Amino acid sequence: HHTQASLGAGVLSALLNPATQLIMNAAIVAIVWFGGIRVNAGGMSTGEVIAFINYVNMILLALMVVSNLVITFTKAYTSAGRVAEVLATQPAVSDSQHLVENPSSKAPAxxxxxxxxxxxxxxxxxxxxxxxxxxxxxxxxxxxxxxxxxxxxxxxxxxxxxxxxxxxxxxxxxxxxxxxxxxxxxxxxxxxxxxxxxxxxxxxxxxxxxxxxxxxxxxxxxxxxxxxxxxxxxxxxxxxxxxxxxxxxxxxxxxxxxxxxxxxxxxxxxxxxxxxxxxxxxxxxxxxxxxxxxxxxxxxxxxxxxxxxxxxxxxxxxxxxxxxxxxxxxxxxxxxxxxxxxxxxxxxxxxx
Missing domain, CATH: 3.40.50.300 (P-loop containing nucleotide triphosphate hydrolases)
Known part of the structure; x- marks a missing residue:
């Protein structure tokens, strides 16, 4: 169970950042492409396109922070499960509640x-x-x-x-x-x-x-x-x-x-x-x-x-x-x- 969870966290960590970067860059390319068309048609100014790109960057950077939090949470959840399993383990050797009498000096070591x-x-x-x-x-x-x-x-x-x-x-x-x-x-x-x-x-x-x-x-x-x-x-x-x-x-x-x-x-x-x-x-x-x-x-x-x-x-x-x-x-x-x-x-x- 823990192995599968660790593998899942690793795959998520490996894919999430590249996927977020891909979305960011694709969004900027789309804005420049369609914004350029609108500027040529007179429907938008160049300043509006640049402002739009900045706003999208802010949103996507926030998404990257969220994605990193998801990765951290996934790893923490897996680690917490392992710790809980250790804490729940019953000791194989239980401590004695006996009151030990004074050993004899003649007894073997x-x-x-x-x-x-x-x-x-x-x-x-x-x-x-x-x-x-x-x-x-x-x-x-x-x-x-x-x-x-x-x-x-x-x-x-x-x-x-x-x-x-x-x-x-x-x-x-x-x-x-x-x-x-x-x-x-x-x-x-x-x-x-x-x-x-x-x-x-x-x-x-x-x-x-x-x-x-x-x-x-x-x-x-x-x-x-x-x-x-x-x-x-x-x-x-x-x-x-x-x-x-x-x-x-x-x-x-x-x-x-x-x-x-x-x-x-x-x-x-x-x-x-x-x-x-x-x-x-x-x-x-x-x-x-x-x-x-x-x-x-x-x-x-x-x-x-x-x-x-x-x-x-x-x-x-x-x-x-x-x-x-x-x-x-x-x-x-x-x-x-x-x-x-x-x-x-x-x-x-x-x-x-």
């Missing part, structure tokens, strides 16, 4: 219990995640590895409750995520997605999006932990240097480090790095991992490092191996080399 999930509401009994079971203790650094489309990001999205599972349960601090108010749940989590989103503002302001009231020292500490301090201090204006919209004036690695700093400044209980270091060189990636692991131990922060690179996750306390929506293995690097065929294949390709 995250737990997946027989989780089944499908983006298309399980049509044809096809799941994007199938029977996922894992328990993540507080303060652990967890690597999540698998090929493209294995379900790594989908699994992380369930922790933040971007989607609800079809079956099973996802818990944070021993409480089902569906029992948390959205704001409470997501205040516990810092997310660095695959694509870094930066805004037209200073470097400090971009980092403070994670915590608007962060002090200058907190911003600096977060940048240092994210290995961003070195390139920030090379900027003529330091933390006051402007970032163009989307980070157009920064490299991919610099954008990723600022996004990580923005997540760290919040001091989250759970940090999710969803392939967030893919643009970093190996030395910077290794320094970043050491820094974040040290922060994890100091704050008892649980870290999920989603990656396709074995080097990024092999030193994690626990590694989850995903393959085609299934959790194929859980353990340390050495344990998985001995027990998980999928992990061995990934390692043989990357580490051979």
């Amino acid at each position: 995250v737990a997946f219990s027989h989780v089944y999930f499908s983006y298309n509401d399980n049509q044809n009994d096809q799941y994007d995640l199938t029977d996922i079971n894992a328990v993540i203790p507080k303060g652990a650094t967890v690597g999540v590895i698998g090929g493209t489309g294995a379900g790594k990001s989908t699994l992380m999205n369930l922790i933040m409750r971007f989607f609800d599972v079809q079956s099973g349960e996802v818990q944070v601090d021993g409480i089902n995520v569906t029992h948390y108010p959205m704001e409470t749940l997501r205040s516990k989590i810092g997310l660095v997605p695959q694509k870094s989103e930066l805004f037209s503002a200073t470097i400090a302001q971009n980092i403070r999006w994670g915590k608007p009231d962060a002090s200058d020292q907190e911003v600096r500490n977060a940048a240092a932990a994210a290995q961003a301090l070195e390139f920030i201090e090379r900027q003529p204006d330091g933390f006051d240097a402007m970032v163009e919209r989307g980070g157009a004036n920064l490299s991919g690695g610099q954008k990723q480090r600022l996004s990580i700093a923005r997540a760290l400044v919040r001091r989250p209980e759970i940090l999710i790095l969803d392939d967030a270091s893919s643009a970093l060189d190996y030395a910077t990636d290794a320094a970043l991992r050491r820094s974040i692991r040290a922060m994890s131990k100091a704050r008892e922060m649980t870290i999920f490092m989603v990656s396709q690179r074995v080097g990024t996750i092999q030193h994690a306390d626990m590694i989850l191996v995903m393959d085609d929506g299934y959790l194929k293995g859980v353990g340390t690097h050495q344990q998985l080399l001995a027990s998980c065929e999928v992990y061995r294949e990934i390692c043989s390709v990357q580490l051979s």
